[in-house]
Amino acid sequence: xxxxxRSWRTSILVRVTAIxxxxxAVLILVVGSLxxxxxxxxxxxxxxxxxxxxxDSLSNYSQGQLDSxxxxxxxxxxxVIDNIFHVEDVNANVIQREVILLPTPKAxxxxxxxxxxxxxxxxxxxxxxxxEQVRAHATAQSKYLTIKYLNGLxxxxxxxxxxxxxxxxxxxxxxxxxxxxxxQQLIGLIDALLWISGAVLIFLIALITWYVTGRIVRPVREAxxxxxxxxxxxxxxxxxxxxxxxxxxLAIAFxxxxxxxxxxxxxxxxxxxxxxxxxxxxxxxxxTPLTTIRMASQVLFDARHxxxxxxxxxxxxxxxxxxxxxxxxxxxxxxxxxxxxxxxLEMREVDISILxxxxxxxxxxxxxxxxxxxxxxxxxxxxxxxxxxILRNLISNAIDHSEGKGVVIRVAESDHEVSVxxxxxxxxxxxxxxxxxxxxxxxxxxxxxxxxxxxGLGLAIALEDAQLHxxxxxxxxxxxxxxxFVLTLPKSPGxxxxxxxxxxxxxDAPSTALFEIxxxxx
Amino acid sequence: MPLVxxxxxxxxxxxxxxxxxxxxxFEVDLVNSGDGVMEIFRANVPDLVLLDVMLPGIDGIEVCxxxxxxxxxxIVMLTAKGDTHDVVLGLEAGADDYMxxxxxxxxxxxxxxxxxxxxGSDTVTSLRIGDLAVDQVAHTIARDGKSIPLTRLEFDLLVxxxxxxxxxxxxxxxxxxxxxxxxxxxTRLVNVHIQRLRSKIERDADNPELILTVRGVGYKAGSAGTxxx
Numbered sequence: 001x002x003x004x005x006r007s008w009r010t011s012i013l014v015r016v017t018a019i020x021x022x023x024x025a026v027l028i029l030v031v032g033s034l035x036x037x038x039x040x041x042x043x044x045x046x047x048x049x050x051x052x053x054x055x056d057s058l059s060n061y062s063q064g065q066l067d068s069x070x071x072x073x074x075x076x077x078x079x080v081i082d083n084i085f086h087v088e089d090v091n092a093n094v095i096q097r098e099v100i101l102l103p104t105p106k107a108x109x110x111x112x113x114x115x116x117x118x119x120x121x122x123x124x125x126x127x128x129x130x131x132e133q134v135r136a137h138a139t140a141q142s143k144y145l146t147i148k149y150l151n152g153l154x155x156x157x158x159x160x161x162x163x164x165x166x167x168x169x170x171x172x173x174x175x176x177x178x179x180x181x182x183x184q185q186l187i188g189l190i191d192a193l194l195w196i197s198g199a200v201l202i203f204l205i206a207l208i209t210w211y212v213t214g215r216i217v218r219p220v221r222e223a224x225x226x227x228x229x230x231x232x233x234x235x236x237x238x239x240x241x242x243x244x245x246x247x248x249x250l251a252i253a254f255x256x257x258x259x260x261x262x263x264x265x266x267x268x269x270x271x272x273x274x275x276x277x278x279x280x281x282x283x284x285x286x287x288t289p290l291t292t293i294r295m296a297s298q299v300l301f302d303a304r305h306x307x308x309x310x311x312x313x314x315x316x317x318x319x320x321x322x323x324x325x326x327x328x329x330x331x332x333x334x335x336x337x338x339x340x341x342x343x344x345l346e347m348r349e350v351d352i353s354i355l356x357x358x359x360x361x362x363x364x365x366x367x368x369x370x371x372x373x374x375x376x377x378x379x380x381x382x383x384x385x386x387x388x389x390i391l392r393n394l395i396s397n398a399i400d401h402s403e404g405k406g407v408v409i410r411v412a413e414s415d416h417e418v419s420v421x422x423x424x425x426x427x428x429x430x431x432x433x434x435x436x437x438x439x440x441x442x443x444x445x446x447x448x449x450x451x452x453x454x455x456g457l458g459l460a461i462a463l464e465d466a467q468l469h470x471x472x473x474x475x476x477x478x479x480x481x482x483x484x485f486v487l488t489l490p491k492s493p494g495x496x497x498x499x500x501x502x503x504x505x506x507x508d509a510p511s512t513a514l515f516e517i518x519x520x521x522x
Numbered sequence: 523m524p525l526v527x528x529x530x531x532x533x534x535x536x537x538x539x540x541x542x543x544x545x546x547x548f549e550v551d552l553v554n555s556g557d558g559v560m561e562i563f564r565a566n567v568p569d570l571v572l573l574d575v576m577l578p579g580i581d582g583i584e585v586c587x588x589x590x591x592x593x594x595x596x597i598v599m600l601t602a603k604g605d606t607h608d609v610v611l612g613l614e615a616g617a618d619d620y621m622x623x624x625x626x627x628x629x630x631x632x633x634x635x636x637x638x639x640x641x642g643s644d645t646v647t648s649l650r651i652g653d654l655a656v657d658q659v660a661h662t663i664a665r666d667g668k669s670i671p672l673t674r675l676e677f678d679l680l681v682x683x684x685x686x687x688x689x690x691x692x693x694x695x696x697x698x699x700x701x702x703x704x705x706x707x708x709t710r711l712v713n714v715h716i717q718r719l720r721s722k723i724e725r726d727a728d729n730p731e732l733i734l735t736v737r738g739v740g741y742k743a744g745s746a747g748t749x750x751x
Contacts, residue, residue: 287602291624292535295542298627326624348709349738385708 013210013217020209021202028198036194040187044144047183048158052142054097055160055176059140062174063164070167077167084174085118098147098177100126103170104135104163114166122148126159126175134161134173147177155179219247223254235262272339279336283329290329294322324455331457335440338464345468347493350384351377352418353411359391360409363399368406378413380491386465387489390473393458394422394485401483402426412501416491419502425482429475437475438463462487472497474504481509523549524638527568529559529585530600531577539572546631556580560588567593570638574600575612583615590616594673596637600625613714618675619701620711636702637675651684651743652732654723663723675700676719683733683743692740716741 007014065080085099099118117123125148134141140162147157157179164174222239229237238258239251297318304312337343353373360371398407402424410421429437436442441456459473466473471489484506490497526548530536533554540550551566553559557579563571571589575582586597599612599620612620618637621630649656655664661677662669672680678700683691691699693709701711716735720727732744 284602287623288532288535291600292532292538294624295535295538295627299541299545329624346710 011217012220013213016213017206017210021206024202024205028201032194032198036187036191039190040183043183043187044180047178047180048142051158051176051178052140052160054178055142055162056140058176059162059164059174066164066166081114081116081166085116097179100175100177101164102126102131102173102175104173114170114172120150121177122150124148126161130159130161131173134175135163144180145177147179155181156184216247219251223250226254226258230258230261235265276336276340280333280340283333283336286329290322290326294319294326297322328455328457331455331461334461335457335464338461338468343464343468345383345493346385347381348384349379349381350387352380352382352387352413352420352489353378355384355388356391356409356411356420359388359395363392363396368404369395369399369409370406371409371411373409373411374413378411378418380418380489381493382469382489383465386468390462390465390487391420393462394420394487397458398422398424398426398483398485401428405482410502413491414499414501416495417488417497417499417501418491419486419488419500421484421486421502421504421506423482423484423506428479428482429477430479434475434477438473469493470496472500476504476506476509478509484509523547524569525549525551525566526570526572526634527551527553527563527566528572529553529556529577529582530572530574531555532574535574542627542631543634548634556582556585559585563589563593568595570634571595571597572600572634573597573617575608576602583611586612586615586617590673594671596674598634598637609708610710610714613711614718616673616718618673618715633702649681649684651680651687654732656681656684665723670722672719672722676715676722679715679719680723680733683741687743690736690739690742696740712741 008018062080062084065075065083066077069075069077069080081101084101097118098121100121100123101114101116102123103115125145130141130143140160142158142160145157145159147155149155157177159175159177161173161175164172166172219239219242226237226239235258238255241248241251241255297315300307300311300315301319304315307315334343353371354377356373357371360369363369395407395409403426405425408421408423410419410423412419412421438459440460443456463473466487466489469489470493471487473485473487475483475485477483484504486500486502486504488497488500488502524547526543528536528539528543528550530539530552531554536552536554540552543550551562551568553562556577559580573582573585577585580588582599586599589595589597596619597617599617600623601608601612601620602623609620619633621633649658653665654670657663658681661674663672663677663680664670679696682696682699693712696712697703697709716733717727720730720733723732724730730744734742734744736742
């Protein structure tokens with residue numbers, strides 16, 4: 001049932017065919033009923049008039065015979081009456097007609113002697129109302145009725161009644177009964193033919209509709225499928241062009257669109273590839289001279305005790321700035337790798353809690369840094385280098401912005417996800433700042449970030465790393481109340497996140513004016 | 523003084539490396555191109571080769587392969603790319619370790635010293651691992667009296683595993699023990715060298731018996747016949 005409903009919703013072909021079947025069925029039903037009733041009316045009417053004329057002639061003949069018995073000695077009254085009842089048996093199976101002779105009620109007992117019928121018939125089928133009608137009219141009267149035999153057989157038929165006078169002056173009613181068996185059989189046959197041809201017609205109409213609609217829908221469906229494939233990135237797909245009609249034109253236009261789309265995309269791809277290549281090349285090319293500079297500065301720095309104070313201080317500044325430059329270069333290269341989609345995960349199973357503790361230990365946080373992790377290992381398949389980088393970034397950020405009010409790192413897991421929440425109670429950030437938090441080279445407070453030599457790329461890279469793992473990195477913050485960054489990762493690659501072991505809005509958050517930065521939109 | 527052969531096309535960097543290494547107690551031989559490097563190598567066999575991957579003429583990876591064909595000398599590659607591809611290529615060509623430019627000079631010196639370090643001052647001088655005899659004094663291993671040439675790094679790796687049979691070494695533990703890394707997560711170094719070592723000492727490198735992989739943890743020496751004398 002659901003499948004039917006689905007194909008009704010999703011397939012024009014099914015819908016059009018179904019509607020056509022329903023409409024043509026209704027139409028055929030109406031036309032068929034009309035036709036059938038017209039035909040049966042006609043047949044019955046025909047039989048009625050034939051019956052009346054037959055009954056007329058029979059009763060006239062019988063009356064003539066009866067009248068003759070008075071003058072002709074050779075014609076016995078009883079023989080004539082027997083003849084009236086005698087039904088020629090043309091075909092044993094088909095009853096041609098029956099005759100009933102009834103005395104008029106006012107006739108005397110004696111005149112009941114000729115009452116009779118051609119067969120064992122139930123006389124009560126001829127009701128008194130009809131008998132009165134017959135007696136009241138000089139011409140023959142007729143109506144439909146059910147002929148009942150005494151053995152229980154019922155047959156629909158026509159009765160034609162008139163009066164007949166049996167010498168001398170005995171008035172009888174004579175009823176000729178014509179069964180409608182043949183007519184009913186005929187009508188039954190016609191009806192059956194009508195309905196069968198109706199059904200065949202519906203089937204043929206459905207077939208034609210299916211075929212015709214299919215011919216129109218197929219190219220549309222192909223176009224839809226190919227459009228989907230184009231969307232999925234297979235830019236080389238094209239529609240087959242058949243004919244020069246509207247569908248052919250659709251195919252041509254569609255293909256032209258695909259070509260121009262492909263050209264645009266490859267042009268943009270080329271551009272961005274060139275640009276990424278350039279960034280990557282620049283980063284690489286800078287590395288060799290930077291290495292030389294770095295070693296040279298180290299030599300100067302090591303010898304600074306032999307230099308005059310200004311030169312000594314210069315060597316210190318030089319080495320610090322080279323370090324910063326180098327970090328920037330590394331980050332830039334990493335970003336260019338993300339942009340070129342050349343970043344590759346090197347997955348290994350690691351205990352996230354241990355990773356968190358290692359990073360926290362390495363950062364030697366001044367003040368209060370607490371790690372709150374489950375006692376049992378939280379094993380996940382991740383790229384440890386990238387996760388460590390994210391954690392280092394989040395934790396050092398939190399320490400930088402905590403204003404000594406402490407940092408709490410929490411690790412929690414669900415069946416398929418693991419979350420690390422880094423909460424500080426320092427300066428926090430405003431909604432406006434939050435929107436740009438993950439932007440490249442953006443700093444909430446430049447003087448502060450530079451304390452630890454941040455490049456302004458840290459969170460952007462962390463977000464890319466999280467997304468590379470098909471995880472999320474979300475942030476919550478309020479000015480003066482601190483910030484909360486939550487990294488959520490699937491424990492195994494390929495399983496979409498279904499829950500967040502740690503919600504980004506911290507439990508200790510004030511209940512008013514909350515906002516969070518959902519990086520899914522970025 | 524140990525002799526370091528520096529192969530680098532960037533003359534300034536090469537000169538700077540010379541200054542730093544001289545200052546740290548190394549003798550330095552500078553070579554500016556990949557071509558002809560083998561002649562110099564044969565004429566003046568160094569204790570260690572510091573090799574830039576990007577060289578005009580034959581590239582560093584090819585030079586590495588050439589040196590490996592005739593010598594087990596420690597090779598440290600200098601690379602501007604931290605990308606998996608180049609690093610793995612270099613390691614597979616026979617490099618023992620690599621440094622990504624720009625590197626910290628003191629870290630470079632420390633790393634070179636680890637590579638030149640002589641292991642084997644321990645009390646255990648002779649080890650067996652499976653059917654291999656390991657001589658820690660002569661730095662040789664032999665199977666059925668036939669010696670198998672190993673680089674010093676491969677030797678160190680094998681000894682580290684064989685000295686504690688049954689202990690499972692994580693890749694990080696091996697990085698710290700054999701390479702001298704403190705915080706390193708580049709475990710490719712270990713993977714590549716374990717593969718190289720297996721191809722030399724295992725009878726069937728696809729079904730190793732001497733160095734076993736412990737899934738999800740690391741490596742250990744095969745228990746088959748391992749014993750200390």
